[in-house]
Amino acid sequence: MTELEAVDPQERFQEFFKTEKYRRSLSQMAIAGKSSVIVEFEDLLAFDQNLAEKILEEPEEYLTHANNAAYAQLQIEDPEYAEKNETINVRIVHLLEATPLRKLGSKHIGKLVMIEGIVVRSTPVRPMVMQAAFRCKRCGEITRVEETGQFLRAPFVCSNPSCRAKGPFDFIQEESTFVDSQDLRVQERPEDLPPGQLPRALNVKLVGSEIVDVARPGDHVSIVGIVRAVAPTLPRVGKLRTFILHLDANSIEVLGKEPETVLPSPEEEQKILELAKDPWIHRKIINSLAPSIYGYDHVKEAIMYLLFGGVPKTLPDVTIRGEMNVLLIGDPGTAKSQLLQYVARVAPRGTLLEEGRQQRA
Secondary structure: OOHHHHOOHHHHHHHHHOOHHHHHHHHOHHHHOOOEEEEEHHHHHHHOHHHHHHHHHOHHHHHHHHHHHHHHHHHHHOHHHHHHOOOOEEEEEOOOOOOOHHHOOHHHOOOEEEEEEEEEEEOOOEEEEEEEEEEEOOOOOEEEEEOOOOOOOOOOOOOOOOOOOOOOEEEEEEEEEEEEEEEEEEEOOHHHOOOOOOOOEEEEEEEOOOOOOOOOOOOEEEEEEEEEEEOOEEOOOEEOOOOEEEEEEEEEEEOOOOHHHOOOOHHHHHHHHHHHOOOOHHHHHHHHOOOOOOOOHHHHHHHHHHHHOOOOEEOOOOEEOOOOOOOOOOOOOOOHHHHHHHHHHHOOOOOOOOOOOOOOO
8 A cells, every 4th residue: 555545635635735835825715706726736746746646647536635625724724715615626737748739649538737739719608507406397306416528417316205206307597506618729839830740739628717718719828637538429320439539627827928918118119110110111021021931022921911900990881800811822832831830920819720732633
C-alpha cells in the first residue's frame, strides 16, 4: 500500500488548502462572489508529488476529493459564505507542459492535460441542467435525477414508495438546477504547424459561470481539462468503433492581453502620427508584409486592406459592414500558406483558415 493510499486524499487536499496562500484565496471568495478556487499545479506538486501525479492520472476522482476538501476548508474560513454555496470547484492551472493538439490520442483518454491554441468558434452561453426534477403524472411526487451525458434522462420509476410507477413524468423546470455552459472549438496556432500541414482542431466543453464567455474567437488560450472520447452514432447502424476526442474544461486562461484593448503609449502615438504624414506610407506597409516573399505586390496590397478594414456606413435602410475578406486561390507552392500564416501572426485576433484541394487530371 502506497503512502497516498494509506492517507485519505480528501484529508491531504485539506492540508494543502490550509497553507497560507490558499487560506487567503478561500477567505477572499466571498468578497469576489466566486464559487471556485484557482490552484497552481506547481504549488500542488511542491506540496505532495504523489497527489499531483494522481490528479493527472485520475482527475475525475481526485478533483472530487479536492472540491470536497476546498468546501470543508471554506466552512472553517467563512461559514456564512459556505452556507450559500453547496459546492466549490477547484480549477487547476499551469500544468508543467502543454500537450500539442495533434499529439492527443488514446493514451490521454480520462487524463488531465493542458492544451494551447486559438479559439476559432464559440457558441452562445446556454443553461445546462445538472439536477432535473420530474413530477409523476399519477401521484404528483417529484423525483430528482442527477444528469450526465448529452441527453436529458427521466427517472426509471417514481420515488414515491406507494406508487413506483414507471411513468409518465413531466419535467419541472422551476425545480431543476441549471449551470451555464458553452462549446468552443480550439485550433492549433500557426507557429505550431509542421510544414505543409493543415491546422487541427478540438472541441472543448465549458461548464460553470466563471469559465464561460472568457474567451472569444481569435483569442490565444490555455485550457486545462479532462480528455473524453465519444463514439458517433449512425441511424439504424449503431455506434462506430472509431471515437472522437473532446475536452471537458476545468480551467481556461486567455494568454496575454488583447492587443486591441491596450492603449498606445505617448511615444507610440507620436510615431503613428509621423507615419500618417509620410506620402509613401502606402508602399511602405505593402513592403513590410512578409518581406521575405518576393513580389506579389497586388496580393500584399489586398492583404493590407484586409488588415486595416473598411469604414462601416449606416444608411437609412441598411448598414454596410466595414470588414473586408480576401480569398487567395493559386497553384501549390505559390506561398499562399506563408502569407496567411504571416497575417495570422500580425492580426490581433487573426485565425488561419486554409483548405487544401486535390486536383485530378
